[in-house]
Amino acid sequence: MRAQTCLDEQLLLFMDQLEALEEKRHKLNSLIEEGWFSIAKARYSMGNKQVSALQYASEMEPLVYVEDSLLERGTVEFVCKRAESKSEELKSNIEDIGAKEGGLRRRINTKQKETKVEDASDTQQETELQEKTKTESPTPENRDPLKWFGILVPQNLKQAQAAFKEVITVSAEIASLQSAILATRKEMQAQMKEKQDSVGETKLETLKE
Known part of the structure; x- marks a missing residue:
């Protein structure tokens, strides 16, 4: 009786998960259609050549990445997270070098010549990192793909970006739900x-009696 109750609960859970999956897929399809329709409107107002792959940046850096984690039931959960920009990482490296410079100066105060040489070396290293930050790491404005198509972009293009951003989140939710459904099944x-x-063993015992 208890086994039957557990099986019924699992069946109800399985049906709820399938229903939720169907809703998520319908939402995903709607968002994709909305995004492409908004892009078509933007191309109509700006021109086909103004909204195409020709405007893509030469170097692209992902703004979002998907992190997966294994749960207790053996299911996998997918979560979207915003990636840290390279400029922030290089800024942290520069701060570490600055702290390192202070420590070196305090330790070698008795040797003036060596201090000057190492200070010059550290200053040069910091300057190189700052130049690398300016040249290689895009600014927050340039990291926004909308800036590829101009400063004043139409509202349709912004709506397309918002739709496709939500597509990423919904896709991660669908992947997590599919993993849960497989575990439930x-x-x-x-x-x-x-x-x-258990039923087979019960019948066998009954025949023996």
Whole structure:
């Protein structure tokens, strides 16, 4: 009786998950259609050549990445997170070098010549990192893909960006839900097999009697 109750609960959970998956997929399709329709409107107002791959940046840096984590039931959860920009990482490296410079100066105050040489070396290293930050790391404005198409972009292009941003989040939710559905189905199959084995043993004992 208890096994039957657990199986019924798993079945109800499985049906709820399938319903939620269907809703998420419908939302995903709607967002994709909305995004492409908004891009088509932007191309109509700005011109086909103004909204195309020709405007893409020569070097692209992802703004979002997907992190996966393994849960207790063996399911995998996918979460979207914003990536840290390279400029922030280089800024942290520059601060570390600055702190290192102070420590070196305090330790070698008795040797003036060596201090000057190492100070010059550290200053040069810091300057190189600052130049690298300016040349290689894009500013927050340039990291926004909308800036590739001009300063004053139409509202349709902004709506397309918002739709595709949500597509990434919904896709991660769908992947997590699919993993949960596979785990639930596996548990149901194991419980059904256990129930069948139990019923078979009961029939066998009855025949023996």
